[in-house]
Amino acid sequence: QGAIEKKEVHVAVGGKASLYYLPLTIAEQLGYFKDEGLSVTISDFSGGSQALRAVVGGSADVVSGAYEHTLNMQPKGQYLQCFVQQGRAPQIAIGIATAKAKDYKSPKDLKGLKVGVSAPGSSTHMILNHFISTGGLKPSDISVIGVGLGATAITALKSGQIDAVSNTDPVMTKLEQDGDVKIIADTRTLRGTEQVLGGPMPAGCLYAPVDFIRKNPGTVQGLTNAIVRADKWIHSASPQDVLRTVPESYLLSDKALYLFSFNKVKEAISPDGVISDAGARTALKVIPTFNPEVKAKEIKLELTYTNEFVKKANAKYK
Amino acid sequence: MAPVLALERVSCTFLSREDPSEGYTAVRDTTLVVGEGEFVSVVGPTGCGKTTLLNVAAGLLKPSAGTVTVLGRSLDGINTHAGYMFQTEALMPWRNTVQNVVAGLEFRGVAREEALERGDAWLKRVGLSGFGKRYPHQLSGGMRKRVALAQMLILDPRILLMDEPFSALDVQTRQLMENELLELWSADRKSVVFITHDLEEAISLSDRVVVLSAGPASHPIGDYTIDLPRPRDVAEIRLTPHFIEIHTKIWRAMKEEVLKGYAQQQRQ
Amino acid sequence: MAPVLALERVSCTFLSREDPSEGYTAVRDTTLVVGEGEFVSVVGPTGCGKTTLLNVAAGLLKPSAGTVTVLGRSLDGINTHAGYMFQTEALMPWRNTVQNVVAGLEFRGVAREEALERGDAWLKRVGLSGFGKRYPHQLSGGMRKRVALAQMLILDPRILLMDEPFSALDVQTRQLMENELLELWSADRKSVVFITHDLEEAISLSDRVVVLSAGPASHPIGDYTIDLPRPRDVAEIRLTPHFIEIHTKIWRAMKEEVLKGYAQQQRQ
Amino acid sequence: MPNSKGNRARNGRLRLRAFQVLLLALLLVIWHVLTSPTLLPPIYFAEANQAAFFFGEPVEVFARLWRWFASGEIYEHLWVTLVETLLAFLIGTVSGVVIGLWLALSPTASAVLDPYIKAVNAMPRVILAPIFFVWFGLGIASKVALGVTLVFFIVFFNVYQGVREVSPVVLANARMLGASPRQLLRHVYVPSAMSWVFASLHNSVGLAFVGAVVGEYLGSAKGVGYLIHQAEGFFDMNTVVAGILLLTAFALLLDWAVGLAERRLMVWQPRSIETERT
Amino acid sequence: MPNSKGNRARNGRLRLRAFQVLLLALLLVIWHVLTSPTLLPPIYFAEANQAAFFFGEPVEVFARLWRWFASGEIYEHLWVTLVETLLAFLIGTVSGVVIGLWLALSPTASAVLDPYIKAVNAMPRVILAPIFFVWFGLGIASKVALGVTLVFFIVFFNVYQGVREVSPVVLANARMLGASPRQLLRHVYVPSAMSWVFASLHNSVGLAFVGAVVGEYLGSAKGVGYLIHQAEGFFDMNTVVAGILLLTAFALLLDWAVGLAERRLMVWQPRSIETERT
Numbered sequence A: 001q002g003a004i005e006k007k008e009v010h011v012a013v014g015g016k017a018s019l020y021y022l023p024l025t026i027a028e029q030l031g032y033f034k035d036e037g038l039s040v041t042i043s044d045f046s047g048g049s050q051a052l053r054a055v056v057g058g059s060a061d062v063v064s065g066a067y068e069h070t071l072n073m074q075p076k077g078q079y080l081q082c083f084v085q086q087g088r089a090p091q092i093a094i095g096i097a098t099a100k101a102k103d104y105k106s107p108k109d110l111k112g113l114k115v116g117v118s119a120p121g122s123s124t125h126m127i128l129n130h131f132i133s134t135g136g137l138k139p140s141d142i143s144v145i146g147v148g149l150g151a152t153a154i155t156a157l158k159s160g161q162i163d164a165v166s167n168t169d170p171v172m173t174k175l176e177q178d179g180d181v182k183i184i185a186d187t188r189t190l191r192g193t194e195q196v197l198g199g200p201m202p203a204g205c206l207y208a209p210v211d212f213i214r215k216n217p218g219t220v221q222g223l224t225n226a227i228v229r230a231d232k233w234i235h236s237a238s239p240q241d242v243l244r245t246v247p248e249s250y251l252l253s254d255k256a257l258y259l260f261s262f263n264k265v266k267e268a269i270s271p272d273g274v275i276s277d278a279g280a281r282t283a284l285k286v287i288p289t290f291n292p293e294v295k296a297k298e299i300k301l302e303l304t305y306t307n308e309f310v311k312k313a314n315a316k317y318k
Numbered sequence B, C: 001m002a003p004v005l006a007l008e009r010v011s012c013t014f015l016s017r018e019d020p021s022e023g024y025t026a027v028r029d030t031t032l033v034v035g036e037g038e039f040v041s042v043v044g045p046t047g048c049g050k051t052t053l054l055n056v057a058a059g060l061l062k063p064s065a066g067t068v069t070v071l072g073r074s075l076d077g078i079n080t081h082a083g084y085m086f087q088t089e090a091l092m093p094w095r096n097t098v099q100n101v102v103a104g105l106e107f108r109g110v111a112r113e114e115a116l117e118r119g120d121a122w123l124k125r126v127g128l129s130g131f132g133k134r135y136p137h138q139l140s141g142g143m144r145k146r147v148a149l150a151q152m153l154i155l156d157p158r159i160l161l162m163d164e165p166f167s168a169l170d171v172q173t174r175q176l177m178e179n180e181l182l183e184l185w186s187a188d189r190k191s192v193v194f195i196t197h198d199l200e201e202a203i204s205l206s207d208r209v210v211v212l213s214a215g216p217a218s219h220p221i222g223d224y225t226i227d228l229p230r231p232r233d234v235a236e237i238r239l240t241p242h243f244i245e246i247h248t249k250i251w252r253a254m255k256e257e258v259l260k261g262y263a264q265q266q267r268q
Numbered sequence D, E: 001m002p003n004s005k006g007n008r009a010r011n012g013r014l015r016l017r018a019f020q021v022l023l024l025a026l027l028l029v030i031w032h033v034l035t036s037p038t039l040l041p042p043i044y045f046a047e048a049n050q051a052a053f054f055f056g057e058p059v060e061v062f063a064r065l066w067r068w069f070a071s072g073e074i075y076e077h078l079w080v081t082l083v084e085t086l087l088a089f090l091i092g093t094v095s096g097v098v099i100g101l102w103l104a105l106s107p108t109a110s111a112v113l114d115p116y117i118k119a120v121n122a123m124p125r126v127i128l129a130p131i132f133f134v135w136f137g138l139g140i141a142s143k144v145a146l147g148v149t150l151v152f153f154i155v156f157f158n159v160y161q162g163v164r165e166v167s168p169v170v171l172a173n174a175r176m177l178g179a180s181p182r183q184l185l186r187h188v189y190v191p192s193a194m195s196w197v198f199a200s201l202h203n204s205v206g207l208a209f210v211g212a213v214v215g216e217y218l219g220s221a222k223g224v225g226y227l228i229h230q231a232e233g234f235f236d237m238n239t240v241v242a243g244i245l246l247l248t249a250f251a252l253l254l255d256w257a258v259g260l261a262e263r264r265l266m267v268w269q270p271r272s273i274e275t276e277r278t
């Protein structure tokens, strides 16, 4: 293993407290980055696309974010590469308000409904679009409302301003617990992802500009090692261990909610950090239908991810 | 004559904002009674407290001590029976001349057209017809004073409080205005408190001239009844021997006082 | 006497903002020349354009036509040789009395202590010692005028432009100030343009009295040389027969003019 | 010679306009040069097309604007945003003026409420957006509410101070002329505070738009802010910039209207002394 | 009797404070009652604990504040936010005053730049945050920049108008007394515009905090806004409210300092006529 080129690493993440990025938090809390000789600063942003922008703009080095952005960015001439995986399923669920649930049989029944997504154009929107397309609906058959990833989403559904919602945890779990929604599509589990997307799909990753990875392989290896260790730790730890490890502030409002969500998404957390080729191909199939700028033929898929570092990490941390 | 306006044993002390323990007593223990239809002039050295007294009479300033009675009632708040012509400029800069003149009518709910008609008539009376559309900053100093005069007189108040109303006018215009005022006053015997620095003006207009001492703690030091016959023409009456006699008498009293006050201020 | 200040064939037309085609010509074709050490008074009916002329002489107002020459040079911008005492209140409200008096010294870079010392001396001269720490709104009208006077005179300007400086003062204080002014003026023969409504004051102070016609389009209609002997005491000189003679002469000329102007305004 | 005078004034105005257009053109050129990957070696950014990623490219931006209007797709969104903005502007201004007047004129109320007003002004509205959504729903109302919270305080603070700056003599005069408290308000306080109000309005115009757009950005189904948000999801900076430019144009339009009202209402103000030069 | 007078004034102030405390207590009680699931049948919300979901519970909020200070964990974050706020406030104020003065005094520059200033003011800062991050990094500077863009315009518009409201006579007098343009600025324009500046400062204090917090909220690794963002992720409204309250307290403190400066600098202003009652 080579020397570390850059000890101070700035990681940008959109919504650090979310379970989507649990391995990052665990690696930080357990000091795995330090173990690799890295000094990591984690800046939290209001959304994944903001975090990405910080890296493109040069104020941060590495993004902790959704894999699909590496595809979204290629048409812009930005080559980003994912080098370790945190989640192997998008962890987005679609739920329909309980009041409307009895009329719902299949995706095509969503026609004409108001559906909340975290933000128009985001992953929640993409999964939703893909989901309705399986029912033969066009994007214009539903009206999409941006409701964010937090309290707004919950109120919007509870107050009946939207009929269905596509969102991540903890919003979906909270709504589920309160009995406000019936889940109709669930990519928080591997099986659900298979059903909705027709295959696995990489979710939370660490990715960085190709250039950065080429110039700092030692640093990237260190980051990879830490995340892989965290992935493995999560799969071996008990829920109590997790509760003890995450920052107290994550648990302040509702420990039970956190635990409940954790148990739900545990399966979606990558066990070894490896990005599967099948997953990448799913992404390439799904994204162009959503973002027309991404043309499947022009994408250099091999540039979007590498398992080179993960392999070494897995060799090191069995 | 029943007193229409009575200030009794009035004192005014201004607080200094920086040091509240230190005040400046402008007027002390002053009594000024104005009867029905009486024209009283107040003269006195500059800075003695004339404006302060007028503010008290108008209800704009609460005296530190003493009582103010208007038409037999103790004054609380604004003196609604009085019209006040201020020493400093008090026109509303956002109203043009005629709008300023009719402001009081408007406040009283007089119909717009009637108000404007009366306003125009008053502008003519003060020699400003044709200037109705100008804003205050487009008028000369003397013109602004005349607008203020019309603004007050158009309301026909029972008590007139006038603070150096004519000092910015040339002698001739001034005499025209003085005669205008006397005519109005004699028509329905208003009560007037008239502040001036021009002793001749004071004597030729008034029933009584009150002389104030130099400040601080100013108070009346002379009260002269002017027994010149009415009606008077302000230009002609100045030439009568009795006028000159009164003038000399008051003049002497004042001169002493002013020199005393001046010396006092210089000593401070 | 070389002319120190010369307004030649000056006209001033004020634009009306609403209707730019319609202007008001306050002064037309007026020539006013003031020699070295000359004391010129300007009298005229209210609103005739005296302040306007003074503004032109001060360089604050560009005339619509005509030239202004100061000490042989054509005036462009502010007249830096002149001190100007405004008709309206012009003290800086955020400076107390003594700070206002020394403002000009401060602008000229005089050391703080020296300035304050001279300021105190001047406050004493205008009878306001002890009032140095008051802010303008805490002074009476006459006091503010005296502060403005001190503010101007402390700079010892070559040309004095004074717009009704003493009209808010009682007669006695006024005479004290007038004598003060004459003393100062005679010491180093300043050139003075003095606007007043008091013809007696004009005559008793001046070398020359200029009478303006009534507005609009006002212009000089009389120019009287006052050949009273110097030095004069303003109170005593009024009683001399020659004074009374001059007074009567100018008075007649003015009276006609004012009545004409008044009638004109009322006709408009 | 009134003609030559008119000419001079017109010339001055023409020169000014020319200047402004030139400056605009210059800015566009700089923008174009800096964001065009081929024209210049990268200056600030490591990679050539990174600038375009953040600032968009002017040609693309205008193409976007053109397409929006050609296809008509923008009208619906623009309409929503403009309605939100105007409502926020009006409601914010009126409530700012009314409450400003009220507190300025009743010292007790002002003393009691003062800390609360200041506290509310210090609250970050963006974070409180969920509460607005609860109260006002996801429609127009919540965006208007957000805009109002921005506009209100600007107007309020200025009216409050403006009223306290009323000349005491003019006030006393109006009272002596018999003005009732209501009339004092209407004929003295309001006109006297008018220039304060207008100063705040020039500021509010911009913030009303900001409120509407940010509100849409945080949760909506329509409006220019929605378009911007959607474009951001795809990293389509050209659309983002096009949306911002579009709104800016309308902000300038609204500001011009405010300026017009100001010039009409403030004729009485002494400007620097004005003589005619013939 | 100066004693009784002092007493009366003191009584008045005491009563006022009592009022304010009472109002505060009342608000807290209302907050408590409405958010406590057990005390009342749900009024506005369908479910009992939904109010708490949005507004937090006062007891919890204060417990949170207590723990922050007891454990000392807050200091680091608070410090960052306060530094950002103060810097934004200072830089925004100074640049607003300077540019406001400049444009108010040079009519050409103002005519040319006017539309640009208004355009920039109409831009939604939140959307432009990524650009700030590019230019100023993820540290303190970008939050300061965001705050400055809020504070600057408030101060700017007021200074601009304030300068144009200078009494023409006072100005002419100062010029006749020989003031150079610089001296006019320092001795006439600035003092005359002072009450305008202070009106805008009272508004800016709040917005400086808003800028800092929103900046942190949009992307940061430290600061109270960061804490709030973290808490929002898990609907921990108590922490959100605690953060907002904490900052509000500091905003009031800063405003008090501004008020102090104002009272010192504005002694010269005529208030309503003031006599002593003995």
Ligand SMILES: Nc1ncnc2c1ncn2[C@@H]1O[C@H](COP(=O)(O)OP(=O)(O)OP(=O)(O)O)[C@@H](O)[C@H]1O
Binding pocket: B014, B015, B024, B026, B045, B046, B047, B048, B049, B050, B051, B052, B053, B087, B215, C137, C138, C139, C140, C141, C142, C143, C168, E273, E274
């Ligand atoms: N607000 C105030 N604070 C402190 N002192 C004041 C205030 N107002 C007036 N004074 C003082 O009270 C005294 C009387 O003032 P006032 O204005 O009544 O004089 P006046 O007789 O009208 O003088 P003038 O003839 O010059 O107008 C003056 O010494 C003045 O300085």
Ligand SMILES: Nc1ncnc2c1ncn2[C@@H]1O[C@H](COP(=O)(O)OP(=O)(O)OP(=O)(O)O)[C@@H](O)[C@H]1O
Binding pocket: B137, B138, B139, B140, B141, B142, B143, B168, C014, C015, C024, C026, C045, C046, C047, C048, C049, C050, C051, C052, C053, C087, C215, D273, D274
């Ligand atoms: N800014 C202005 N716009 C229009 N007209 C004006 C303006 N300033 C002055 N005038 C007019 O010019 C004329 C002369 O005014 P000026 O102030 O010079 O008179 P004055 O001789 O000083 O009078 P007074 O003795 O009353 O002070 C007046 O009729 C006045 O209305």
Ligand SMILES: [Mg+2]
Binding pocket: B050, B051, B052, B087, B163, C140, C141, C142
């Ligand atoms: Mg007075």
Ligand SMILES: [Mg+2]
Binding pocket: B140, B141, B142, C050, C051, C052, C087, C163
């Ligand atoms: Mg004049």
